[in-house]
Amino acid sequence: MQNVERTVVKPTSDVRLDKPRFEFSKLLVKLQTSIESFFLRKGYIFLFIGFLLGRALILAKLTPFSLPFFAAVFFIRRDRAPIALLGLVAGAATLSLGEAAVTFGTIVLFLILFRVTGRWMKNELRGLPLLVFFTILSMEMSRTAVIEGNITVYGSAMAGIEAGLGLILAFIFLQSIPLLTVNKRRQSLKTEEIVCLIIMLASVMTGTIGWTLYDISIEHVLSRYLVLVFAFVAGATMGSTVGVVTGLIFSLANLSSFFHMSLLAFAGLLGGLLKEGKKFGVAVGLLVATLLIGMYGETGQPINKMLLETGVAILLFLLTPTSLTSKIAKYIPGTAEYSAEQQQYMRKMRDVTARRVAQFSNVFQALSKSFSSIEEKTEGEEPDRDLDYFLSNVTEKTCQTCFKKDHCWARNFNTTYEFMSDIMHELDHTGTISPKLSRDWDKHCTRSKKVNDIMQHQLTFYQANRKLKKQVQESRKLVANQLLGVSEVMGDFAKEIQRERENHHKQEEQILSALQEFGVEIENVDIYSLEQGNVDIDMTIPYCGGHGECEKLIAPMLSDILGETILVNSEECATIPSGVCQVTFRSAKAFAVLTGVAHAAKDGDLISGDSYSTIELGGGKYAIAISDGMGNGERAHTESQETLKLLQQILQSGIEEKVAIKSVNSILALRTTDEIFSTLDLAMVDLQNASARFLKIGSTPSFIKRGSKIIKIQASNLPMGILQEFEVDVVSEQLKAGDLLIMMSDGVFEGPKHVENYDLWMKRKISELETNEPQAVADLIMEEVIRSRSGMIEDDMTVVVAKIDHNIPKWASIPVQSMLKEA
Template sequence: MEKVERNIIDPVGEVNFNKHKIEFGNMLDKIQAKLATFFVKKGILLLLIGFLLGRALILSKLTPFALPFFAAVYFVKKDKAPLALIGLVAGAATLSIVNSAFAFCTAFLFLFAFRLTKKWLKTEVRAIPFYVFFTLGIGEIGKCYLTTGNVSLYDGMMAGVEASLGFILTLIFLQSIPLLSLSKRRQTLKTEEIVCLIIMLASIMTGTIGWSLYDLSIEHIMSRYLVLVFAFVAGATVGSTVGVVTGLIFSLANITSFYHMSLLAFSGLLGGLLKEGKKVGVAVGLLIATLLIGMYGEGGGSLYKTILETSAAILLFFLTPQALTSKLAKYIPGTPEYTAEQQQYMRKMRDVTAQRVEQFSSVFQALSDSFSSLDESGEVDKDRELDFFLGNVTEKTCQTCFKKENCWSRNFNTTYEYMKDIMNEMDHNSGVVPLKLSRDWEKHCTKSKKVVDAIQQELTFYQANQKLKKQVQESRRLVADQLLGVSTVMGNFAKEIQRERDNHYKQEELILEALREYGVHIEHVEIYSLEQGNVDIDITIPYCNGHGECEKLIAPMLSDILGENIVVNSEECASYPNGYCHVTFRSAKAFTIDTGVAHAAKDGGLVSGDSYSTIELGGGKHAVAISDGMGNGERAHIESQETLQLLQKILQSGIEEKVAIKSVNSVLSLRTTDEIFSTLDLAMIDLQNAAVRFLKIGSTPSFIKRGNAVIKVQASNLPMGIIQEFDVDVVSDQLKAGDLLIMMSDGVFEGPKHVENYDLWMKRKIGELATDDPQEVADLIMEEVIRSRSGYIEDDMTVVVSKIKHNTPKWSSIPINKYRQKAN
């Protein structure tokens, strides 16, 4: 009973808990936003940084941080420069009044020189480090002269060192200060920016030298905390770099801390290597480094203190919110957060691109709908046209007739129906009116002959108008089909854009392990698709010296692992022995096609008016096409060649075959006013199931030879280019392995002499063929036709023979049973 009650009550409690959790998270976000606004936007953070840099020392004497920081803030955020100067002066005052006055004077001297010579500067950012260099040099020499009364060589050298450090620090601060802003930064941190940020953070922490809490050194705790954060975020490389740079700067500030550089560098390296253990692993790395370096460097008492400082740094590290480390990791190349951020950005760009393409697709779809929409008032318009037609007739005949009132007022329906029937009969019977209708009309109308002549005269204009309207409708229909085809292609393209490359890391490792286990040296495997029938894998292997191990060994092993035939699609061999070969493996198609071609020009000429093409299309489709230009010679060859080139480009764009052919026809018919046209014989074969679609435009029949049977394929359409609009008849059939598809131009089909039935003659000759080799079949058919003409070639002739075969792999698969199910 208690369990049931708990199950009933728990959901409510869970909802309340989640509600409070969300409210708490929102409250934290608001507090964080307010703190960020207070410290960053109001410049309090620059004030604190200035305070620490104002009291930071190098070699226990030099203070080169103050003026470079002020100059960089003045150039990057001029409105916050007074706060930075106040912090610098206050920080220097903790050292001595002289240092405070020196910081203020050098800042004033820098501003005076810069404002005085600003109008002569072309690029201010390049000049600022030089202003800092000379200002620090002059200021240091002046300070020595005022305090001691003279300037020694040592003082001059130290002034030069401080000025040089100021020059370098100015360049560093100019790059690192913009990183402290709240601006939403899209670009990643460069290596130089990361190093500059580390140097600035380490320089800031040198301002804490001498501070302690319960006898624990603040600078040691903060420096180890900094190393922990970067080792956790960016790994061993950046972690050790942070350790070396931070330790070096601390060593320059205080020579007694030189051993600290080894501790920080080693802890950064170990922490980065143990990054996979999350925060605990990085903390363990720091502890190990502390114990090793601590025992080596100092005595037991100091080791206990060092461990306490490390523990304090680890405590701060564990208290650091995950949001802060994740945000920092997004800007450092090589981190998972950076990769995820880049992928999210690319996904957003991909979605925007796909959305724009889909918008264009919808525009073309809307245009297609507007062209293809049927006129709902079509019948009304037809009746209205009939009324206009009869109105024109009556205006010429009935207006002056004395029986007008009798015919149109008393017997309107009878007169209207008679004239309508006469018009329809003349329209459908080439101007002939049936005898009975003529007699009835003569009895009804006193001017029957005049009315019939007027109807016949008006009918000529009516028929011309109807023909023009029909052509306009057909043109609109073609434009609608073309726009719909473009819309479909763009819609499919948008879907392809949105398809992400699947992550196949597990399968890649399995394939790599399987191939290496069998002694095949593989450098890299990259899987793009494991979809059945659409496998796409890239493999990098060492130089094989032309032994063909990709085709003979790797492809058969992949075939067994993936459970389908895999073949080498492309191979890029290395150009030198120590290089690598890049091979692409794809799914093998269920069928392959061997093609043979025989062609001859009229009278044995060099240029034939026939053209042919075999086109590999996407989606496992193969097209075979023959085009016969009108006449012979170069003009006919250009016409047929352009027909096939246009067809190939449109088909490869993804537009459906019928729309493609209609588009080619409209281009050919509108391109010129000459009576130039060409035929087209197209066969689209699906290599996955051997289904074929024939589209014949003014072409001769094709034949399918299946064993001893010969099947004729025929369709009736006018040649391309004669009229702008026509319907394309599509004939579908199913091919089988071993079938021969024979396509020919009219010069071959109608070539035999003294033959009455070309179909029977061609069927008989194809049936008598004893070979099934495509090239031999094409040559034999051509030879038979030329021989029947006693060796004369009276027209351009082309024969294309395609043999359908099962795609039997050259090499059988190599069984690797234990990897088969895992990879799939």
Template sequence: MANSVERNVVQPLGEVNFTKPKWEFTKGLNKFQQMCETIFLKKGYLLLLIGFLLGRALILAQLTPFSLPFFAAVYFLRKEKAPIALIGLIAGAATLSIPHAVSAFGISFLFLLAYRIAKKWLTNEIKALPFFVFFTIITGKLLEAFIVTKQLALFDGMMAGVEASLGFILTLIFVQSLPLLSVNKRKQSLKIEEIVCLIIMLATVMTGTIGWTVYGLSIEHIMSRYLVVLFAFVAGATVGSTVGVVTGLIFSLANITSFYHMSLLAFAGLLGGLLKDGRKIGVSAGLLIATLLIGMYGEGGGTLYKTLLETAAAIFLFIFTPQALLTKLAKHIPGTTEHAAEQQQYMRKMRDVTAQRVAQFSNVFQALSKSFSSYDKPSEWEEDEGARELDYFLSNVTEKTCQTCFKKDHCWTRNFDTTYDYMKEIMNEMEYNHGDLSPKLSREWEKHCTRSKKVTDTIQQELTFYHANQKLKKQVQESRRLVAEQLLGVSEVMGDFAKEIQRERENHHKQEELILEALQEFGIQIEQVEIYSLEQRNVDIDMTIPYCNGHGECEKLIAPMLSDILGESIVVSSEDCSTFPNGFCHVTFRSSKAFTVESAVAHAAKDGGFLSGDSYSTMELGCGKYAIAISDGMGNGERAHVESKETLQLLQKILQSGIEEKVAIKSVNSVLSLRTTDEIFSTLDLAMIDLQNAGAEFLKIGSTPSFIKRGDKVIKIQASNLPMGIIQEFEVDVVSEQLKAGDLLIMMSDGIFEGPKHVENFDLWMKRKIMELKTEDPQAVADLIMEEVIRSRSGFIEDDMTVIVAKVKHNTPKWTSIPVHKIRKMAN
């Protein structure tokens, strides 16, 4: 027991002692990094170092176009650090010669003087800055040449123009690249232009190291090769070779003997980027191979041995570069794995935040729904509400009658119970007998009260107000209940939406490879396969295939093969074909529905008019359901047409939002009942058919029965609900029926159902006519029923008529599945 306790105590202590040095090292590294950021970035000493190197950088051995553009960019972007940058520039120019230092200071002073004078007239300083640099350089260099030689030659003007042009371009580059060196400017990714500007700036800074050597090794060669392998490792062959070309070009302009160096750097960037899968060793090998191949042909003022030593020094720096720094740099360069992961993490974060906000809104709506519905539940103080309302009622009566009566004390002080019971009985009898009192109660009340007539009249008057208040209270309560149901429906929709947002594309790499292998073995070229879902009846696959010349490979070959592989019918959901032969087609494959619905309609307006009070709609909802609806506005003509049409439009939009059918119908009813005070009502006949299992739900609001013809059998669908808009609160009766393939669903308005003349039983007459039909074509059935009703009326159309016939069929794919051999079918 003691040993076990001792082990339990010693082991945690050992773990703490083991992890403590690692934790302290990480803490020390972070502290060192923060100290470097404070010294070099925040205090601006990095600008001092860069200014020193740029101040001594030359092009063609005599041009110094870097000083003023750098100073102008620093002055424009970080004015408080401009003196530090100027000190660095003058110090760097002084390492070349004193006249160079004086020239750098003079041109900078001339720029400040001209810029300060013209600043008040500038509207866009960033656009004017390169022009100020251009004219300042050309003016300063011409003035310098005139002071030195006492004359101006054509060569002096040409060199001044070249240096001013370079200064114009470098100003644009430095303005783009300097913000990247700021600790306060955190960018998610760099543009290609920003990457090139940063490379140019780094290369120009490194030209300031020309002539520096350590143990005979050239600093500029080591740093340039280190820069190339760094970007090749981080961003690949394209960016690596670009860095090599740009860096080598700038070095060759600074020193003509370094021209061969451009080939070495470009080749090293290309090989290093191609071998980046080998990590640092592979990139280093690419630089070493490029050094050997190029170094054999161009000596460049040194031996091959010296060039190899410089390469070894660059590889040494690269190998010991912290991986954290490389990863941090890769996050800012588009096309890298780290950048893609960073963007994916950002998108995931935004998705989670959005889903969280939607879920919060869902909770708010749910809380509001509970708040509204809580008023419908009786609480303790509401149990005696009836007695309290009776007391208020009698108080109002006595206030208007008994307060001025001389027998008030006699009735309400000495005989309180008797008077109270008499008034209560009078109120009850008037309420149930429509204002009449029984003779017995009337005589007894006249004996008891000296103002009996006035009291009874007042009670009758107060009853009118009481009933109005009760009706209003009931309407408010019903409205609360309706609002609570609507808010709950919105809450459920938003909750489902939040869950959909958080759904990620599942990892189906193995299944994608199997599909790709199966299709390629069949001889079909596939560029890319992306599987989003393999759920039964909910398959979602995207493919990219070469241009098929319009032969229909997706529908005729790929979809049938997917049907065999996945074990269910797959069809082409959408197809975006290329407009040129060498392009690609993007295709989406999804599960086909088990059933389809073919619908047809026949309708006619009263007396052959143009506007019918009936409206109809057939729509396929996004949730795999098919809706058929008929609405009949009260009366005929334009007003009834508008009412029925608006009813269906409102219902369609609510259903497409995902709200449940009952709540949708109650919402429409609420709008219709509150929108107008006129007695304009609408009926609604709604059928919702599930296309996966052919289950149907019928919601009938004041509508006529529907019929299902299944072979020689006719099934009647009927429900009893008042038309919409009459009352605010009503229960929706839902009738469910399982449909089968081949069934005919016949829905009609009252103009069809009650249209036949001299018919006592409309149900039997309609069943018989449907039974006698010899065709199963939906349009023919609709036309025949319409014709039979009109004929029974001797050709007269006495009401608006609408009949919709829908036929349920199995969804048979156009192309059968193609067996795929030697490929094991994937499990869902």
């Protein structure tokens, strides 16, 4: 009982401990959502930014920020322009009421000019900064003329400088404001966008110049905090960039803060270099920079005040939630968060693509079932329906005008129907009516001769219609088989898409270091797969001068490192000494196939009716095929060649062998009404385990020579194109290294003269061979058959011999591991 009570009480206490933490995190999420809604969705962020920019100064006199900011908000979010205007005027009023009036007047003048020039402005995005320039220039020139009574060179120069700054700031705000207002961004930030964002943030912070809290400068705290955040998020490069840009803006706003640029830049550099130490490392970087600049720089400020401002910035930085820095890092290229976000996006796109491909696969499968179901229904219904239509046409022309119509069809329907059905079937099969059936029919029908003649005439239409329907049914079967094959291919493709590239950073570093320690210069290693038998590695190596370093050195070393034979699959060599080579290494197949072919046309002609093909398919499979077209000459050659071409294209698409052969058969049967048939002898060899699958369609037997043992491979299918529907017999056989696979056409197998048993003769000739070289074996078999015919070639003859052997690489593996251990 005590054990039971403990197991019950313990989860309850855990729930009570986790409950306050859960409620606190929920409260933080709710608070964050409320703040985002207030500032971003309702637009009050423009009020805050406008207030600070309205009181921001350059060179202690110029205020170029107000109009560019209003123009950008007016162009991007016109509904929030009144809020921005209110913030700008309120900020300017903190400087003076006259400055607020000038700011308001400048914006009103801009709106008037925008309305007037709107009809001629073709591109508002490009024309807006120019309009800002002319508005500020006009307003400042007018202001100078009113205050000083005339236009001076100094006043004109200052007006031009302020207008030029307004032009530049308009471009910057047009790029940076969307980054602050758009809640969800999918693409990453460009370098120009990041710089524009930093300039805008620094410009906003200049509005805090002069603000102090307990003798702590607000602008110094905020600028150092900004540098800390970007150094922590993006490293030394971005941290120092942010420091330089922010310091430059502050220096322009207040010349006494010029030293601040070197402090911020140095802090961003040190903080970025120490970001591996997390937040404390970055904080130490700012602290060290403050101490060095404070002790050895001419800052004009006491070091204790600088350290206090730095401490406040560090405190704010440490209190910044990780979720905020992670969200910022997602949009900056080069960060781990950005890579994870991109990988997640690519994974999502991959899953969506795979799902769509799988849906298409299901669609094709459903279409295939639909065609198959139509075929099954029609096979049961069509014969009876066709018979009824046939008899209906016959009775319409004979029985409708007969006076015994009621007697035959109303009183004796079954008898009449059976008589006419039997007559139709006998005419269809034999062309005549048996004497017994003819006598019985004459007794039953008074117009028997006329019915027979009409039935004979209608039978020709019936047979033509039946043949046409068979072709339509075969077309449906072909479509169903092809759709099923496409469905399977697309299903496999969807699975292949979902296979994500594995993360092999550790293995890449190990291989790179092992090769470099051995003295081989490698620039880059990319591993895509380390699966046994399916290794896939890409390397970038310096120019080797064409000495075959990849094949002779790197591949053998990889073979020892990975524990299997690795070969060079493809290589793109550099053409100049300063270039690099791109090399792909793949797993070597366990077995290799060496082929030899001998063929001859009938009577020594140039064109043979036989065709052969050796095809290396994907997935480590090797196909050997022989096709024999009906007859001889060019027409038979075209037919057999077309058979192999169709088969090769279908097999290379990934469709299973049985479906491929059935599809080729259906195409041959439907393509022409002529009786053109072709045989097919196909062997599929798996190069990883040497297993073989034999598919024989009307072809002669094949033989496997294993030492002194001869194995016969035979199947009993008719040639292709004869039957619309047939089952493919598949014979499987496990081959071994050293085996000879001998395939031949009927001209070779049945060629020997005065031979009663072709099997025994061919086995004896193969067993007597003293060579295992494929080409020599093919030539010897062909010569033996021709000699038996006294040198005559009475049919097209083709022999294909394939030798299965272990795939021995050209270069042995180099024992890298043992050498490194000894060293």
